[in-house]
Amino acid sequence: MINPDRITTTTCPYCGVGCTLQLHVKDDFIFKVTSPFDSPVNHGNLCVKGRFGYDFIYHPKRTLTPLVRRYLLEGKPKPEGREQVFAVSTDGSSISNSLISNLWDWVETDWDTALNITADKLTEIYKRDGSDAMAVYCCAKATNEDNYLLQKMYRALFRTNNVDHCTRLCHAGSVVALQLAVGSSAMSNTASQVIQNDVFIVTGSNTSENHPIIALQMKDAVQKYGAKMIVIDPRRIDLVNMAEMWLPLKPGTNVPVFSAMAHVIVKEELINWEFVKSRTEGFDDFVESLEKFTPEYAEEISGVPAEDIRKAARLYATAKNGAIYWGMGISQLSHGTASAMALIHLAFLAGHIGREGTGLNPLRGQNNVQGASDMGAMPFHYPGYMRVDNPDNRAKWEKTWNIEAGGLSLKLGLTTTEILSHAHEGGVRALYIMGENPMMSEPNLNVTRHHMEQLEFIVSQDIFINESGAYADVFLPATPFAEKDGTFSNTDRRVQRVRAAQPPRGDSRPDWQIICDLALRLESKLSVATAKWTYANPEEILREMGSVNSDYAGITYDRIDKVGLIYPVPDLNHPGTPTLFKESFPRGRGKFHQLDYVPVREEADDEYPFILTTGRLLEHWHGGTMTRNSALNEAYPEARVEIHPADAEIHGIRNGDPVKIQSRRGEVFVRATVTEKTSVGVVFLPWHFHEAAANLLTNDALDPQALIPEFKACAVQVFPARQSDLANPDVVVQRGRY
């Protein structure tokens, strides 16, 4: 038994659920994590990542010293191209092999050198090529305070709105649809209200693996509170075991299935007329557009029996309290916005919104993707979703940031995917990446790599040299969650404290301090008045943001010391707002939109007969920067492609056999798991594993409104392969779980 030196209460850095963690620390080493049983979100329950997945903090590969490439240190011109390098020269000696110029070596240095070089290069590029050459990826893993400062730095100093983060790759379709239909993009209700649902739909979300604690509440709702769950998903996910109905649709056929449900609700007169008449608009045109979406038409496209569509529609529409929870399977499509819109229509028709136990609930992926979006880490919005092309909004931030009138840019910025596709002469020249890993998370990675190579200067601010940081020119070692203070905003808008359990390891520094230090150096090189970069603590940063963003106006660290507050919190006495839209929608009336069925951009054909759908695993997190450097990797050390037994038999593939998966854009080698968890004609591959990166295969087709890529469907072929084709033939995953 180890007696801890201290126990620090903080918020989990993995998914958007926002579980409370207690970090037990001995000699600046976290040896145990517990959670209090009265914690508001998770009631003492954690998942494998939250309870055991913090050891990446101590991984020997964590970068603890600022790094710059040798060419910068020696003041030489940048060599041609760009080399992806992971190894570091700790004593200045050459480490490269003969194939790579040693000018690309990573060399350890001090903060002054690294930050001055960064400031010099960014200033040089900005002065030469202007605002459009500058771009930044904020980070949904970092705190609200970190994100607020980084977007402020780019907007205030480089006068650009080329600010985005990975929200573009996950829920952009949902955000745009919700903004259009209701005027607000967060979850309308809290996850803890799941047990108040009578009927709820889970679609495009493998909740048990991606929001494990919300899945427990869903299971409680079914087992203990008598709720009925409808799962609409191409995979036979764990939740199906407890579902009243499972509608296994083909990937990318959401719009016909949901619209056919709407069709049934209209035709069978299950409409909540009171709600539709008093709270919505555009109903008549919408009903006209529904005509063709008969359940039989949807069955033909989606493979879901028409009768099941009818039954599901009746169940949801006639429930006292109905709710919808959805994930990436809705938004990550070239018609992601339409998919989410079709779900929103169901809530409008049944009037299942604006009350407790109902709602439109996009389950946000990252611990702080909601917060990063709230903080304005997006190209069209300042903090608080204030449009950048509105001069009144601009004036407010100019005043706050001490900027001359008319100084901030009214021009909409580039999105995450656009920033890289604009990486060429005359486009984006310098990219600042805080914590993100585009070389894992972008679609069609072979093209992403080409874009990264085109950039003139890349800054990586991270805890490891990940696949993207390995392309950078400067590496700024930041601290993980356990070594900094701040706040995260979880999926149901609860703003909670993040607290340092131990001092920063090595020379690493909290992100907000790095940004402030760099911003001051930039201001002196740019000879501009200061926009204020000296803060005694992160709370001052949040207060500055809250002075303009009314959603956060009433949030102080003192008020959220024990339990968080659910924003909007417009003043210091406001108790928070768990349920949105009780009286009206932010845009006034909820707006129906007319939808059409648009197939996925790349359908299966003779040459590529399978649809590949990508997703995540319980034991891993996104690009793997944290979990691949953790004991979690021992629990699940290799990528596996799931293939249906009928398909496997045709192709002569047995469980565990190595296979090659090939798309028009790339190929990977993995072992096959032959399982009925996936449907005939559909293969599933998780995207966490760099040695078999699923995004080498995915299609970079974008949703026209949200610009989110189509991660959930592309055409592939599967071939038997040899053991020796695998990156690590002797690594075999051994898991009996769902």
Add this chain to the structure above:
Amino acid sequence: MITLTIDGKELTIEDGKTLLDAARENGIDIPTICFHEATTANALCRICVVEVEGQRALQPACIVKAATSMKVQTRSEKVIRARRTILEMLASTLDLSESLEIQNMMHDYGASSSRFPDAERRESDVKDDNPMYVRDYSKCLLCWRCVQVCADDAQYTFAINFTGRGFETQIGTFFDKAIPETSCVLCGQCVGVCPTGALKPKREFLLEQGMSPNEISVLNTGRKRRK
């Protein structure tokens, strides 16, 4: 509402509450071991027994519902003797070195760990079969909390249950499979409710074994040792 008497004090509480609730809400201490606020009470350990007037046997306060006119003694001689004996039996068979609460109870009740010197001890090797936690059933007093949170008290995973009978009863997996091969999702809810240190995070265990944080931190970097 219900009115009853505990230790001579007349109390009023809501319907449906247990004797344990009634006592605790009124500042009367009844010791518990297997009881946990987040799990279903099962009256397994019997340390919470009380004497109810008119009942022949002692009653476990964690599951017996309070009823009107009940007269309850929480520290009668019979109760104290029963609790002391329970503690002495636990101490004679188990490793209670990490059960500080039970050690304190033994002190409070004057229980002797050597009352049953010939008792067979429940000893078993530490099971270290997964990257996240270890299981040392020499310390397990079969409170059942881990099984319940693995089942429908929290996780709905059903990876573990009782195995064996009588003295041989243990917590185990189906067909005695290693944890990674079971339905276990490694959530560690079981570790979170274990009262005796029988279940423990792997890193805490390694630290106890004398490994340094640095030695522990390089352990999981050798991915290839798994075959």
